[in-house]
Amino acid sequence: MMENFYITTAIDYVNGAPHIGHAYEKIYTDILFRHFKKRVKECFFLTGTDEHGIKIQKTAHAAGITPKELCDINSNKFKEAWALLDIGYSKFIRTTNDYHKKIVQDIFEKLLENGDIYKHSYTGLYCSGCETFLNAKDLDEEGKCPIHGKKPETVSEENYFFRLTKYKEKIISHIKNNPGFILPEFRANEVLNQLENIEDISVSRAKSSVEWGIEVKSDPSQVIYVWIDALSNYITALGYSVEGNHDDNFKKFWPANFHIIGKDILKFHSIYWIAILMALGVELPKSIYAHGWITIDKNKMSKSTGNVISPSTVMEAYELKTPDALRYFMATAAVNGKDGNYSDIDFKEKVNADLANNMGNLLNRSLNMLVKYFDGEIKEEFIKDNELNSKAKNVIEEVQTFFDKCDISSAANSIIGLVDEANKYVNDTAPWSLAKEGKMDECGMVLYNVLNLMVKIALLIEPYCPNIAQSMANQLKFDINLEYTEITSNMIKPGMLITKDEIVPVFLRLDSEFATNKK
Numbered sequence: 001m002m003e004n005f006y007i008t009t010a011i012d013y014v015n016g017a018p019h020i021g022h023a024y025e026k027i028y029t030d031i032l033f034r035h036f037k038k039r040v041k042e043c044f045f046l047t048g049t050d051e052h053g054i055k056i057q058k059t060a061h062a063a064g065i066t067p068k069e070l071c072d073i074n075s076n077k078f079k080e081a082w083a084l085l086d087i088g089y090s091k092f093i094r095t096t097n098d099y100h101k102k103i104v105q106d107i108f109e110k111l112l113e114n115g116d117i118y119k120h121s122y123t124g125l126y127c128s129g130c131e132t133f134l135n136a137k138d139l140d141e142e143g144k145c146p147i148h149g150k151k152p153e154t155v156s157e158e159n160y161f162f163r164l165t166k167y168k169e170k171i172i173s174h175i176k177n178n179p180g181f182i183l184p185e186f187r188a189n190e191v192l193n194q195l196e197n198i199e200d201i202s203v204s205r206a207k208s209s210v211e212w213g214i215e216v217k218s219d220p221s222q223v224i225y226v227w228i229d230a231l232s233n234y235i236t237a238l239g240y241s242v243e244g245n246h247d248d249n250f251k252k253f254w255p256a257n258f259h260i261i262g263k264d265i266l267k268f269h270s271i272y273w274i275a276i277l278m279a280l281g282v283e284l285p286k287s288i289y290a291h292g293w294i295t296i297d298k299n300k301m302s303k304s305t306g307n308v309i310s311p312s313t314v315m316e317a318y319e320l321k322t323p324d325a326l327r328y329f330m331a332t333a334a335v336n337g338k339d340g341n342y343s344d345i346d347f348k349e350k351v352n353a354d355l356a357n358n359m360g361n362l363l364n365r366s367l368n369m370l371v372k373y374f375d376g377e378i379k380e381e382f383i384k385d386n387e388l389n390s391k392a393k394n395v396i397e398e399v400q401t402f403f404d405k406c407d408i409s410s411a412a413n414s415i416i417g418l419v420d421e422a423n424k425y426v427n428d429t430a431p432w433s434l435a436k437e438g439k440m441d442e443c444g445m446v447l448y449n450v451l452n453l454m455v456k457i458a459l460l461i462e463p464y465c466p467n468i469a470q471s472m473a474n475q476l477k478f479d480i481n482l483e484y485t486e487i488t489s490n491m492i493k494p495g496m497l498i499t500k501d502e503i504v505p506v507f508l509r510l511d512s513e514f515a516t517n518k519k
């Protein structure tokens with residue numbers, strides 16, 4: 001068993017409220033976290049908000065409030081959204097936290113002392129949407145940033161620069177020698193291509209042009225580049241210390257097992273962040289997983305088109321008491337690392353089919369039959385080894401292999417495939433006919449096999465749908481927090497299992513209104 005496990009999300013900019021694109025990543029990471037909690041002794045999950053930079057300064061200015069006020073308001077909105085979605089993070093970092101600011105300053109000073117950072121006069125094209133300098137070749141035909149559709153500003157300043165080029169060859173060989181360092185693996189080539197053209201990067205801005213940032217300790221006329229500030233969160237949150245007096249969490253959890261991020265910020269993570277860690281002499285994370293983007297009705301979400309949907313809008317439109325359906329849908333909305341789409345119709349169809357008709361109904365009708373034919377009791381003679389046990393064993397292994405590569409949509413398909421098998425088994429064996437024919441032992445065996453399998457399905461689906469899984473566990477009388485090593489062939493023991501009154505549907509079909517009309 002792995003001893004410790006550390007997983008992180010990107011930290012979100014607080015110049016707006018959370019939408020389902022941000023939610024996708026946090027749900028994604030929470031599912032991975034909950035899965036690994038069943039396999040690893042101690043797990044740590046970090047998320048948070050990225051609060052400095054010109055974009056936030058400008059948004060606050062336009063709203064007539066201070067940047068800190070804007071950050072406080074919006075950072076809370078992210079926290080509230082994650083509570084609504086049952087995101088069980090271990091720590092929420094804000095880059096305006098004092099401990100973070102201090103460590104970032106120390107990191108900058110250490111890189112200056114080592115000669116990895118140097119001063120240089122520079123004229124460049126800065127996109128405040130990306131919070132980065134762009135090259136002329138990165139722009140579209142009209143000279144605009146292709147992601148934000150705006151012309152970058154020409155900035156002429158004396159800045160500090162980081163010697164990224166010094167680490168180029170080392171990063172290339174690390175990526176080549178470590179398949180799985182960048183996940184899904186098809187993204188590694190993209191990074192290797194980007195590495196071909198890298199230059200040293202500007203890592204500070206003049207305070208006269210950007211006020212809202214962490215000051216360079218030895219030169220307060222400059223603020224530290226927001227990406228250096230933001231990326232450092234992964235180690236400041238654990239109590240990294242440049243002098244080597246790390247907190248216990250750093251000793252225990254670094255290096256991260258997975259940094260979960262969107263494909264748009266892969267360059268910052270797999271090149272800039274890796275180079276910084278190399279320069280600091282800190283061990284590298286084990287894997288960086290880049291997920292795809294979520295569109296709404298196949299359109300990119302944007303404030304100007306007004307199609308930005310928040311997780312709470314979806315929850316309210318469907319009067320969802322728990323986030324399970326949305327979590328499950330988001331987890332399966334995209335194929336491993338590819339883009340995905342939210343539409344009301346797909347959402348309803350998917351969760352009604354998989355969670356209500358397929359999984360929920362199977363449990364409900366099996367329990368009802370157990371009550372009808374056996375007063376809810378499992379008899380010793382029902383328990384025999386059967387083909388569902390070996391199928392479950394294979395799926396449990398397969399799911400773990402998918403999770404090892406962060407492929408949660410394929411893992412969900414395997415789990416639902418197992419539910420399909422169980423439905424087929426019940427339809428083929430027809431326990432209601434067996435009962436009619438008086439073949440009670442056979443009937444009891446079939447019901448046992450299905451219910452016993454449902455215990456394993458509940459444990460497998462728990463990371464996606466924690467509330468549904470808990471309701472399944474309440475009815476099947478087992479502990480939903482069991483670890484993978486505790487899963488045995490026969491999870492249900494002989495004796496009284498359930499009474500009629502205790503049977504409740506674990507998920508009701510969605511039939512209410514559409515979220516996209518309710519924005």
Ligand code: MSP
Nearest residue numbers: 010011012013021022050230231261262292293294
């Ligand atoms: N603050 C930086 C990240 C710093 S990490 C050290 C940032 N913030 S962001 O708010 O723009 O995005 C946060 C995360 O949400 C990113 O991983 C980004 O890819 C993801 N998403 C933002 N919109 C998204 C979709 N529409 N779909 C899926 N994920 C998207 O980048």
